[in-house]
Every structure is written in structure tokens, then in C-alpha cells.
Amino acid sequence: MTPDQVTPDGAGTPTDTHFGFRTVPLAQKQRMVDEVFHSVAKRYDVMNDLMSLGLHRVWKDLLVSKLRPPKSERPFALLDVAGGTGDVSFRTVEAGGAGTRATVADINGGMLGVGRERAAAKGLADRVEFVEANAEELPFADRSFDAVTIAFGIRNVPRMDKALAEMRRVLKPGGRCLVLEFSRVDVPGLDAIYDTYSFKLIPGMGKMVTGDAESYQYLVESIRRFPAPEVFAQLMREAGLKRVDWTPLTGGIVALHSAVRI
Incomplete structure (x- = not known):
């Protein structure tokens, strides 16, 4: 059971999970997350x-x-899971040589549509592919990619353990898995400022820019529900990844987790 899954009676098969601060049926979380990102994709x-x-x-x-x-x-093949609008993939192919290619896998068609438009505008459509796919059931062969990344997406996956296992499966031996995700602020005083900014300002900002405050309320809450770095590192180990490590960034607001497939 991952930290995101709960059982109302404390026993048996996990049937519920967290959607922000709410408890919802596990089977419904993916649909609810999809609705959030369909709503905000364009902005x-x-x-x-x-x-x-x-x-x-x-x-x-x-x-x-x-x-x-x-x-x-x-040749260097990147898989960017939950990569949506293509940010990490574009940066990777631009930083790499002519042999660098990227595949964006995302379950949300709206986000992928924005990503394809951006790829065409950047002249990268021949180097970045967009595939509609569930992170828990990646439609790629074993040992297909030199690296797998997921940036600010793992906390939205209903079963993080399954996603991590799939990311390991599609990695070539020696390939690196990098997870960029919000974390726990570890600077005294910054935590209070960060909480005020997150809960008081971000939903209102979302309302002004996208017309949707509720989706950004969920996103803020989902950050707080995400496990501490050492707990997430253990999930990576349990998925079979090795040399697991993490680096806190900007006072712990974000952590960059790293592991390899042996």
C-alpha cells in the first residue's frame, strides 16, 4: 500500500485514496485528476x-x-511520464545532440494537444513524440528507454507504486529515473510563508488566469499530501530501483529524486 492509499476500516484491500484533503474511492481518482487537467490545460x-x-x-x-x-x-531515448505540455522533453532534446529523442506519455489528451502545438511551434515535432498513456500501464516494451522522468506528476497518480514499477520496467539497465516533485519546506519561517502563499493566493490566482479556483485548491492540497522525501525514496526502492537519492531545492519546496535500474 502506498502512502496515498487508505482503507476505511484499517484492514483489507485499499479501496480509498486521497484527492487533495478529501478521501475518495480509488477507482474515481484518475477521472477526477483528468477533469482538473482538462480544465487548466490551455493556461x-x-x-x-x-x-x-x-x-x-x-x-x-x-x-x-x-x-x-x-x-x-x-541515440538517447527519454520517456517523460505525465509530461503533458512537453516542458522537460523540449529542454532535454535541446540540451542533447542530434541523437536525442523524447516521448511524452500523459493520460490527459488536452495536455497532449497543447504539447503537440508547442512542439510544432518550436520545430521539434520530429524529435518529441506524444502518446496518450496511463502511468500505471505504460504501453512500451521492457528496457526501451535510456532515461525516464516525471516532473510534478507522480503525486497525481492513484497508485504511485505501480507507476514507479512501470518506470523501472521500461528503463534500460543502467538507465536513470528522475522524479521532480514538491516536498517539505525545511527552512524555519519559510514554511509559514509558503503555506500562506499556497492556500491564500494560488487558488485565487487560478481563478483569475484559468477561471478555475477549485482545481488549484486541489493541486495545493495534493502537494501537502505527498509523502516526505525519505518515504518516497523507500517507494522507489520497493519498485526495484537502486542508488536512490534526493536533493532538496529552494529550501525544500521541491526535491529532485534520483535512482537507476541495475
């Missing part, structure tokens, strides 16, 4: 800039820097 990237004060760009650049796509023509 998702604008809101990322506003919510993070542009820092999400720095965090993603750090992820790609740790990924180190080869500068040569040597």
Missing part, C-alpha cells in the same frame, strides 16, 4: 510561471542537467 504553463515565480524553469533545468543527454549523435 497550465502560464500558471506554472505565476505560481512558482518562474522557479519551475530553474528546477526543470536542474533535472535536465542531472540527466546529461549526450551532446553527440549517439
Whole structure:
């Protein structure tokens, strides 16, 4: 059982999970998450800039820097799970050489549509592929990718353990798995400021920019429900990944988790 799954009676098969601060049937969470991202897809990237004060760009650049796509023509295949609008994939192929390719896998067709439009505008449509896929059941062969990433998406997956196991399955031996996700603020004083900003300002910001405050209320709550770094690291180990580590960024607002398939 992952930290996101609960049983009302404390025993038996997990039947419920968390959707923000609410408890919902496990089978319904994916549909509810889909509705959130369908609602905000067109303005998702604008809101990322506003919510993070542009820092999400720095965090993603750090992820790609740790990924180190080869500068040569040597083939390098990235799978970006829950990659939606393509941010991490674009950064990766732009940082790598001619042999670097990326596949964006996302369950949300609206987000993928925005990603395809962005790829065409950037002239990257021939290097970045978009595939509608569930993170818990990836439609790719074993040992297909040199690296797998997921940025700010793992907390929205109903069964994180299944997604991590799938990410390991499609990795080549020696391939790296990188997970960028919100974490636990570890700077005294910053935690209170961060809570006020998150709960008081972000939903209102979402209302102004996307016309949807409720979706951003969920996103803020989902950040608070995400397990602490050491707990998530253990989930990665249980999925069969090795050399698990993490680096806190910006006072612990975000953590970059790293592991490899042996």
C-alpha cells in the first residue's frame, strides 16, 4: 500500500485514496485528476510561471542537467511520464545532440494537444513524440528507454507504486529515473510563508488566469499530501530501483529524486 492509499476500516484491500484533503474511492481518482487537467490545460504553463515565480524553469533545468543527454549523435531515448505540455522533453532534446529523442506519455489528451502545438511551434515535432498513456500501464516494451522522468506528476497518480514499477520496467539497465516533485519546506519561517502563499493566493490566482479556483485548491492540497522525501525514496526502492537519492531545492519546496535500474 502506498502512502496515498487508505482503507476505511484499517484492514483489507485499499479501496480509498486521497484527492487533495478529501478521501475518495480509488477507482474515481484518475477521472477526477483528468477533469482538473482538462480544465487548466490551455493556461497550465502560464500558471506554472505565476505560481512558482518562474522557479519551475530553474528546477526543470536542474533535472535536465542531472540527466546529461549526450551532446553527440549517439541515440538517447527519454520517456517523460505525465509530461503533458512537453516542458522537460523540449529542454532535454535541446540540451542533447542530434541523437536525442523524447516521448511524452500523459493520460490527459488536452495536455497532449497543447504539447503537440508547442512542439510544432518550436520545430521539434520530429524529435518529441506524444502518446496518450496511463502511468500505471505504460504501453512500451521492457528496457526501451535510456532515461525516464516525471516532473510534478507522480503525486497525481492513484497508485504511485505501480507507476514507479512501470518506470523501472521500461528503463534500460543502467538507465536513470528522475522524479521532480514538491516536498517539505525545511527552512524555519519559510514554511509559514509558503503555506500562506499556497492556500491564500494560488487558488485565487487560478481563478483569475484559468477561471478555475477549485482545481488549484486541489493541486495545493495534493502537494501537502505527498509523502516526505525519505518515504518516497523507500517507494522507489520497493519498485526495484537502486542508488536512490534526493536533493532538496529552494529550501525544500521541491526535491529532485534520483535512482537507476541495475
